[in-house]
Amino acid sequence: MDKLEQSPLRAAMLQNAPVVVAANAEDEARQLLEAAAEVEHALLVQYLYAAFSVQNASARKTLINIAVQEMSHLIAVQNLLLFLGANPYFERQDVSPDPELDPFPFELLGYKDKGTLERFVLAEMPVLKTLEEEDQEVIKNIQTRIDPDGKFNRVGVLYGRIYWLFQTTSQAEGPWKDVSNIGDIGQLTPWHISNFKGADSVLKTQASRDETGPRLGSGTDTGEIWWQDYSREGAFRTIDTREAALLAIYEIAVQGEGLAETAEPATDSHFHIFFNALKKHDGLDPDEFNVVPANPGLAKVPGRTEITDPLAVALCRLFDNRYQIMLVSLTAALLCGRTEVAENTQRQNRVYWAFFEMKHSLLTIASKIILQPCKAGGHNADLCAAPIFDLGDVDLTSKLQALEEESRRLHIRAKELTLSLKAFGFGVNDDFLEKIEKTDHERYPDI
Helix, strand or coil, rough: HHHHHHHHHHHHHHCCCCCCCCHHHHHHHHHHHHHHHHHHHHHHHHHHHHCCCCCCHHHHHHHHHHHHHHHHHHHHHHHHHHHHCCCCCCCCCCCCCCCCCCHHHHHHCCCCCHHHHHHHHHHHCCCCCCCHHHHHHHHHHHHHCCCCCCCCCHHHHHHHHHHHHHCCCCCCCCCCCHHHCCCCCCCCCCCCCCCCCCCCHHHHCCCCCCCCEEECCCCEEEECHHHHHHHHCCCCCCCCCCHHHHHHHHEEEEEEECCCCCCCCCCCCCCHHHHHHHHHHHHHHHHHEEECCCCCCCCCCCEEEECHHHHHHHHHHHHHHHHHHHHHHHHHHHHHCCCCCHHHHHHHHHHHHHHHHHHHHHHHHHHHHCCCCCCCCCCCCCCCCCCCCCCCCCCCCCCCHHHHHHHHHHHHHHHHHHHHHCCCCCCCCHHHHHHHHHHHHCCCCCC
């Protein structure tokens, strides 16, 4: 058996190697970790959008669970960046698309379209020869139809290369033994990280289960402030050594694609979950779907579906505002240190804010948007509105003061948007706007 046959990662890497121009191993690792952050961010948004489009409780729960796990991966990638000595990074792949690294072009598509699931399967899939012959034929058929040129990139190869960079040598090291088989792939420089400039970040800025403070929905109780990321067993850990970094990268790869080898088949990987869901898709009741637009937007742009219902437009703008507040809050939290009391209080507040937006604002507003028609004068049963996840001009800078100014700007905008919704008479019999206003006033009493 030759090296190609015994190495699934090598076979995948030869098809789509993640190549970037870098000055050294540290620079390449930073670029690839930022690319991984963009991908994780984009995938969780696309999974959530698909979840909003389905009414079937089981399918919806599956998609939301995977999206939560992707958020865990995204936070774990931030810890790896901080350990490397870089800044936290929450951009999304469609902001600076790279066809050499992105799994597929960013699109918001409904679950009713079977092609949505097929895209997810191709992005997360392992090497074909590791699957049963019958399943291989299914995958080949999908590839022929939607990716005939082989342009979809497996997320697993990105993490495989990152793992290689974090090793000390080209020999097998840590749990992902297969990585040692990619060292002689020509277009990849055989270097490794020699120094982790952010080694002390584990006690200063990394997200950690050791952090305690006020928790969303817990009244006056305190507990792990990042605990939401573990609720669905998403791969996540703090990074204090090279060995811990290798383990974190391996765990993300195992949970995502099943491309990394495990003692037992990774039947709970995202690939296997999506592939099993794909097999059951035809059995879903057509009435259990919300008919959502493909790539919704608020302007007439080629390739996007314009939302024109006035109330839906107002709700979408509020959704985007809260989404942007969440990202600014997460970025600021990971820039605040944990050693000084005042700064740590600010950090804990920003974590609390971020999870309020994730677990309350975004899910609640999304449920309201889906009830509205996409088009003015239309009916939501024919084509409903859906969240846009627009990043707008939000500035996710690495400067803490600038992030605070951005946060204030977004909260001023939130006040304007809630007032515009009230002008429609919206929220009269629902306290969700009142809850947002109360929360924002507690954050910025002078706004």
